[in-house]
Amino acid sequence: MMIATWNVNSLKIRLPQVIDWLQENPVDVLCLQELKQDTEFFDLASFEEIGYTACWSGQKTYNGVAIISRTEGKDIVRNNPLFEDPQQRLIAATFETDQGPIRVIDVYCPNGSAVGSDKYEYKLAWYKELTNFVKSEMEKHQHVVLTGDFNIAPEDRDVHEGYKGDILISPPERAALQELIDLGLHDSFRLFEQEEKSFSWWDYRMMGFRRNAGLRIDHILISESLKQICEFCWIDKEPRRLERPSDHAPVVAKITATLT
């Protein structure tokens, strides 16, 4: 089973790129973030034409998440039931495999704007209740994938040298991410040898991509049971080279399991 995450920064703009990418990278499950379009405008037919189905939760202008998949996801949850929130930032679904059901939780975590701001406090509160939700999900499911745009770079090696500012790397943010990890999750990317200066996001400004001035903030976290059967994790920088790219690149992991 191949699973990927990609913050597309507007599915309306990026739909052709997503379709092209799926045809070249026929993953089983693709988690999207920042659809930036209302639920009713989600173009399911375009995915069905190439052999996928989907579940999604959108809103006008901001946020929005979707899970594109080869088989239908079950027990779909939209938003964290423990955290009342008009912002559509979470969707979860279960996929049957020959290794048993795998619970996939797709998140678009808040950016936080600036340390100490209202949005920063919202981010930390959002993370706290995400942790409580994921904890309850892990009690119900052996196999859990928590993936998406976390808007936190876990370690200094996930941050380019010239990065200014403390949002996305502040100790309280990293502690919030660590609390999730401490539930028994593993950063699949770090299970394998990786190039130095591997990032998943690059600023549109200042020729960020060309200078490789990026951050690694998009992650695929997996439960202990899946760690044992995770074969690789990599970042696909190719879509970032396209005309009108998303500022994020897809992250892909392979798990030794087959959708059923």
Place this chain on the structure above:
DNA sequence: ATGGCCACGTAACGTGGA
């Protein structure tokens, strides 16, 4: 020089992203 880009909504900028 602390900006620079991109997308959105509504109609020439303001907001948000990271």
